Amino acid sequence: MMRMPHTNSLVFRMTLAVVLAGSTALATLTAAILVGDRISSRSLLQQRLSSLAEVIGQNSTAALNFDDAPAAVEVLDALRAEHAVVSACLYGTGGQLFAQYERQRGNPPCPREMQPALQTSNDPTRVLRPVTRRGELVGTLVLTSDFRDLEERRKRVLTISSLLALIALAVGGISGALLQRRVSRPIFELAKAMNAVTASTDFSVRVNPKGANEIVQLGRGFNAMLAELERHQAAQKTAEEKLQYQALNDALTGLPNRRLLADRLTQLLARATRESRILALLYIDLDGFKLVNDSLGHSIGDLLLVQVAARLQSRVRQSDTLARLGGDEFTVVLSDLHQKDEAALVAQSLLEALAGPFVIEGHQLTIGASIGISIFPDNAKDAVTLTQQADNAMYASKRDGRNRATYFTPELGSLVRERLTLENQLRGAMRRGEITVHYQPEFDIETKRLVRFEALARWNHPTLGSIPPDKFIPVAEESGLIVVLGAYVMEVACTEALRWQEIAGHGIQVAINVSTLQFKRSEFVEEVAEILQRTGLRPELLQLELTETIMMTGIHRASETMRKLRELGVGFAIDDFGTGYSCLSYLPTLPFDSLKIDRAFVKDLEQRPESQAMVNSLVALAHNLGIRVIVEGVETVGQLDLIRSFGGNEVQGYLTGRPTPDPIGQLPKLLQRGIDVEEKHKISIQVPEPRAVK
Amino acid sequence: MMGSRLRGTALIAVFTLVPAVLLGQVRDERAVRAAFVYNLTKYVEWPDSEGDMTIAYIGEPDGGATLKQMLDGKNSGSRAIRVLLSPSDIDLERCQILYVAEPSTKKVHALLERVHGKGILTVGDTDVFVREGGMIGLVMVGEQIQIQVHLEAAQEAQLKISSRLLNIARLVRLGAEVKK
Numbered sequence: 001m002m003r004m005p006h007t008n009s010l011v012f013r014m015t016l017a018v019v020l021a022g023s024t025a026l027a028t029l030t031a032a033i034l035v036g037d038r039i040s041s042r043s044l045l046q047q048r049l050s051s052l053a054e055v056i057g058q059n060s061t062a063a064l065n066f067d068d069a070p071a072a073v074e075v076l077d078a079l080r081a082e083h084a085v086v087s088a089c090l091y092g093t094g095g096q097l098f099a100q101y102e103r104q105r106g107n108p109p110c111p112r113e114m115q116p117a118l119q120t121s122n123d124p125t126r127v128l129r130p131v132t133r134r135g136e137l138v139g140t141l142v143l144t145s146d147f148r149d150l151e152e153r154r155k156r157v158l159t160i161s162s163l164l165a166l167i168a169l170a171v172g173g174i175s176g177a178l179l180q181r182r183v184s185r186p187i188f189e190l191a192k193a194m195n196a197v198t199a200s201t202d203f204s205v206r207v208n209p210k211g212a213n214e215i216v217q218l219g220r221g222f223n224a225m226l227a228e229l230e231r232h233q234a235a236q237k238t239a240e241e242k243l244q245y246q247a248l249n250d251a252l253t254g255l256p257n258r259r260l261l262a263d264r265l266t267q268l269l270a271r272a273t274r275e276s277r278i279l280a281l282l283y284i285d286l287d288g289f290k291l292v293n294d295s296l297g298h299s300i301g302d303l304l305l306v307q308v309a310a311r312l313q314s315r316v317r318q319s320d321t322l323a324r325l326g327g328d329e330f331t332v333v334l335s336d337l338h339q340k341d342e343a344a345l346v347a348q349s350l351l352e353a354l355a356g357p358f359v360i361e362g363h364q365l366t367i368g369a370s371i372g373i374s375i376f377p378d379n380a381k382d383a384v385t386l387t388q389q390a391d392n393a394m395y396a397s398k399r400d401g402r403n404r405a406t407y408f409t410p411e412l413g414s415l416v417r418e419r420l421t422l423e424n425q426l427r428g429a430m431r432r433g434e435i436t437v438h439y440q441p442e443f444d445i446e447t448k449r450l451v452r453f454e455a456l457a458r459w460n461h462p463t464l465g466s467i468p469p470d471k472f473i474p475v476a477e478e479s480g481l482i483v484v485l486g487a488y489v490m491e492v493a494c495t496e497a498l499r500w501q502e503i504a505g506h507g508i509q510v511a512i513n514v515s516t517l518q519f520k521r522s523e524f525v526e527e528v529a530e531i532l533q534r535t536g537l538r539p540e541l542l543q544l545e546l547t548e549t550i551m552m553t554g555i556h557r558a559s560e561t562m563r564k565l566r567e568l569g570v571g572f573a574i575d576d577f578g579t580g581y582s583c584l585s586y587l588p589t590l591p592f593d594s595l596k597i598d599r600a601f602v603k604d605l606e607q608r609p610e611s612q613a614m615v616n617s618l619v620a621l622a623h624n625l626g627i628r629v630i631v632e633g634v635e636t637v638g639q640l641d642l643i644r645s646f647g648g649n650e651v652q653g654y655l656t657g658r659p660t661p662d663p664i665g666q667l668p669k670l671l672q673r674g675i676d677v678e679e680k681h682k683i684s685i686q687v688p689e690p691r692a693v694k
Numbered sequence: 695m696m697g698s699r700l701r702g703t704a705l706i707a708v709f710t711l712v713p714a715v716l717l718g719q720v721r722d723e724r725a726v727r728a729a730f731v732y733n734l735t736k737y738v739e740w741p742d743s744e745g746d747m748t749i750a751y752i753g754e755p756d757g758g759a760t761l762k763q764m765l766d767g768k769n770s771g772s773r774a775i776r777v778l779l780s781p782s783d784i785d786l787e788r789c790q791i792l793y794v795a796e797p798s799t800k801k802v803h804a805l806l807e808r809v810h811g812k813g814i815l816t817v818g819d820t821d822v823f824v825r826e827g828g829m830i831g832l833v834m835v836g837e838q839i840q841i842q843v844h845l846e847a848a849q850e851a852q853l854k855i856s857s858r859l860l861n862i863a864r865l866v867r868l869g870a871e872v873k874k
Contacts, residue, residue: 062858065733066841067726071862134736134771 011180018176019169026168030161034154041150045084046124049143052082053129057141060090061133064098072099083149089114090131091141097119098139114140186211190222205228250324252302253309261323261331265383266296268321268335272376272618279335279376280343283352283390284312286328287368287402289574303360304367304573311353316346316514331390340375340407347371347405368403370394379408399478423479425461426472430488434460437492438659441670442511442630442652445644448674450667453500454652455493456659457485473515482515487527489513494535494542496663501541503667511543513575516550520557525564532568539569545596547575551586559590566591573630578618588625594650599633602653606638616646623647640675651675724760726839730832731761731793731817735770737859740790741813747773748788750781752805753795757819761793787812788851794818794828802826813851824866829853831866842866 056075063072072090079085079101088101089110100110115486125146125522131139186209193207203226209219247262256264265281272279286308293301295551305328312330316322321333332341332350351369358365372393380386393408400406429435439453476482490512497510518524544565550558562572573594574587578601597618605611615631622629631643643651656675660666735747747770762777762856769775769851778785786792790812796802799822806816806827816828819864823840824831833841843857843863 059858062737062862065728065736066859066862067838068862075861096788136736560765 011177014180014183015173015176018179019173022172023169024163026161026165031164033161034157037154038150041059041153042124042147045145045147048082048084049127049145050129051142051452052079052085052240053127055142056088056143056475057129057131057139060131060141061138062101064090064092064131064139065133069099073101075099076101079143084145084147085143086146087144089144089253091140091142093137093139095140110142114142119604120155162291183212183215186215186219190215190219194222196228201233203227203233208645228297246358250326253306253324255313255330256308256321256323256530258323258325261321261325261333262383264321264323265333265386268333269376269381269383272335273381277335278337278340278378279333280337280340280346281342281374281376281386281390282332282334282347282350282405283372283387283394284332284372285370285394285398286354287370287398289328289367292365292367296365300360300363304358304365307358307360308367312350315349315353320346331387340378343373343375344405344407347373349403351403357553370397370402371391372397372407373405374408403657423475423481424478425464426459426479426481426485429459430485431460434462435485436487436661437489437496438661439493439496439510439663440652440659441657441663441666443675444650445640445648445654445675448676449506450504450508450670450674451650453497454511454545454659455489455496455513457489458661477515477517480517482517483521486513486515486518489529490528491531494537495530497541498535498537499664500667503664504671507538507541509541509543509571510537511545511573513545516547519546519550519561525561528565528570529568532570539565540571543571543573543593545575546574548577555586555589562591578614582620587627592627594628594630596630596632597648599653602631602633602635602639602643605642606636612646615643615648619646619648626681714719717868722760723839724757725764727757727759727766727819727832730773730839730841731791732765732768732770734815734817734830735773735775735791735860737856738815738848739817739854739856743773745773747775747790748785749775749777749791749793750789751777751779751793751795752781752861753793755779757795758793783808785812789814789819791815794823802828811851813853815848815851815853830863840864 056079059075063069063075076088076090076099079088080103083103085101086103087110089097090099091114092098095114097110097114102109119169125144127143127145129141129143129548130137131141166485190207190209193205197203206223206226207219208214209223224659248257248263249255250257269278273413289301289304292304305324308328309322309324309330312332313322315333316332316416317336319336321331321335323331323333325331332346334346337343350371354369355368358367365513365534370392372395374380374386374389374393376386379389389408389412392412393406396412397404399408406412436458438456438458440456441450442452442454443449444451457469457473459469459472461467473482476485493510493512497508500508500510514524528542528544532542566572571593572591573596574590574592575596576598595618597615601611601615601618603611605615619629628649629647630650630652631648634640634643634651634655636655639653640651640655657666657670704728710746731749749761749765753762758777758779762779765775766777767775782857783791788810788840790813792805792809794802794816795818796805797820802818802823809816810827814821815830817832818824818828819828819832819834821831821833821842824833824844827844827847829844829848831840831844833840833842841859843855843860844866845855845860845865856857
């Protein structure tokens with residue numbers, strides 16, 4: 001069954017074109033035929049009228065000659081066979097009507113006299129013919145015709161041609177539609193295929209183009225487009241996969257990155273929870289990597305990281321996840337543990353893997369690692385906490401001497417991370433001038449005169465405010481920054497001290513705290529000598545204050561360093577005496593000038609007789625060894641009186657003078673009054689002094 | 695020259711007008727007969743087609759006078775018409791048309807006997823004339839002159855009578871009349 005095509009369809013339009021073209025041709029042909037027929041039939045008619053007039057005229061001659069009108073009428077009646085002739089009028093030689101013929105009644109009758117106008121008229125329907133016999137005029141015949149007959153014939157032609165046209169159009173329309181169906185069917189199928197492709201986005205589909213050349217071309221083009229789309233899709237997919245890989249993997253080592261680790265860890269934790277398994281997270285930070293990076297450049301550093309990653313990878317199982325978190329930090333997730341001790345074994349294995357030297361572009365590099373271990377579910381049950389704990393444990397490893405693994409314990413807390421933050425800040429603090437030096441005066445009890453200032457580092461952080469030394473000095477020590485910081489403070493203080501001498505008239509020393517880390521470095525002696533030389537300060541005016549921990553570097557080396565400096569003229573005081581790792585045995589072997597009794601003994605000196613006994617004994621001990629005694633943290637006159645009574649040599653504290661950033665401004669006053677205490681100090685005796693800073 | 699031509703033209707006009715003039719009026723029968731004779735020359739072919747067209751008249755004198763007056767000197771085609779009112783025997787044998795206006799059957803018969811086979815068109819004005827063997831009769835029927843033709847007689851005389859004339863004539867055969 002034929003469906004009626006939509007008016008907007010190709011079938012309809014092409015069929016319409018066929019029908020229109022056909023009907024136009026038909027109409028033109030019909031019109032041409034009609035016009036031609038009209039012209040030719042008119043001239044034919046006129047020719048016919050002429051010959052009719054000739055024949056009728058000839059046949060009428062006898063009737064005219066012999067005055068036989070009835071005979072003439074008979075002759076004229078022969079015209080009845082001629083439908084085109086409407087009337088015939090036969091006139092005698094005098095112009096009088098002789099005989100007439102009318103096809104039908106109602107036709108205009110013949111005028112009784114011949115009208116001369118007729119002779120010149122070129123009315124195509126009228127023929128005027130003289131009738132002659134043997135050369136003599138015997139009358140005139142006028143034939144009148146009309147085109148009614150022609151018109152009727154034309155109407156018939158028109159009717160027939162219209163009928164034929166209708167038939168032709170119907171045939172053309174139907175055959176056109178059938179033909180177009182062959183053209184449009186492949187197009188429909190193409191459209192169907194396109195819709196299917198659009199719906200499924202499956203670009204691997206191909207059509208099989210059939211039919212006319214254009215359709216085949218269209219189909220091929222469609223296939224080409226599909227191929228292009230497929231290629232595009234494939235390329236997009238590849239790009240997406242690449243992007244995803246890049247998003248989840250470290251570009252340098254190809255290891256999973258922080259994001260992928262977080263995903264895996266979440267999954268592994270879920271599984272471990274389900275199956276009640278133990279899981280360990282190892283946080284690995286390379287020791288000394290920064291040194292490699294800074295001294296040999298980032299490209300060497302990168303190559304080192306790649307090799308480190310490879311070595312680490314060689315020691316973990318397939319089921320374990322090794323990831324690089326960035327920089328020199330790696331993580332291993334051990335998901336198949338039976339006991340948490342196994343984690344330490346793996347950590348040890350990793351450390352061993354890194355133990356051998358790395359050879360990179362001719363450089364032989366040795367590197368260690370600090371590892372922190374956190375156990376699920378013992379330490380934490382979520383990925384974030386687990387990671388933080390492993391991180392803290394790793395810092396503990398660093399603090400405890402590096403190249404080792406440490407299990408997380410709650411005692412580690414979060415201090416480690418805080419210190420790291422301060423450390424990062426501290427690196428820039430000196431450069432930005434945030435580290436300043438304050439000076440606290442020390443007085444000779446006997447002479448009551450100002451004998452020295454102790455240099456104390458202060459950190460004024462732009463956003464954190466004033467950071468207490470007991471917070472940032474340990475950080476500086478752990479991170480090694482203390483070396484730089486100490487040198488910086490020493491240089492500033494020596495420069496400052498040089499100016500005091502001009503004002504005072506007698507020598508005023510500067511006391512500078514030296515960290516054990518600083519002291520144990522082999523370059524320490526040279527550094528001090530250089531600073532003295534650079535600043536121009538006399539070595540006798542410099543007093544280095546060391547803590548008892550210098551013993552840990554080895555008594556022999558410590559005494560060696562001290563002796564070298566003493567040869568220059570530098571003096572030494574033992575700081576915080578009595579608080580730490582005190583080993584009285586080493587005191588006589590080291591060339592100390594003074595001993596500083598810690599404020600802890602002074603704090604409740606007036607209240608506790610034991611404290612008084614301790615200080616008294618320490619003073620006696622020191623004096624026996626030929627060492628002077630300095631007491632710090634003196635806040636009250638009572639304390640001062642007791643210390644004086646014990647024989648202490650010098651005092652330092654809020655009672656006699658707070659640390660000041662401007663010692664030169666304070667100097668005249670301090671020189672003048674000496675140890676004598678102002679009234680307000682006597683009154684504000686209860687104000688506790690903050691712990692002295694270094 | 696000019697005068698004779700003008701006169702001739704005038705005459706033609708007069709004669710050709712005759713039938714119309716007579717139509718519906720008092721007929722000058724003699725004039726009509728003369729005109730009919732003239733017209734007959736156009737529908738008949740003689741064996742010899744050259745020389746004058748001689749019309750010999752025998753009978754009632756008035757008719758002859760009218761004939762002579764109207765036709766003598768006139769041309770029929772290329773032939774000049776001569777009208778002989780009292781033709782001799784030789785004239786009778788040499789004329790082209792013999793007009794007999796004689797009521798006597800005997801006389802008519804004799805005349806027709808004399809010209810038989812001589813190629814002479816015989817014309818009379820009674821119906822008896824044709825029955826007696828004349829070729830053409832111009833017979834008064836009512837108010838009209840009827841043309842009667844005896845075709846066999848004409849054919850015997852080797853005269854050809856135009857079919858057009860025959861179309862309007864009444865054909866007469868010996869012993870029987872055939873109406874056209």
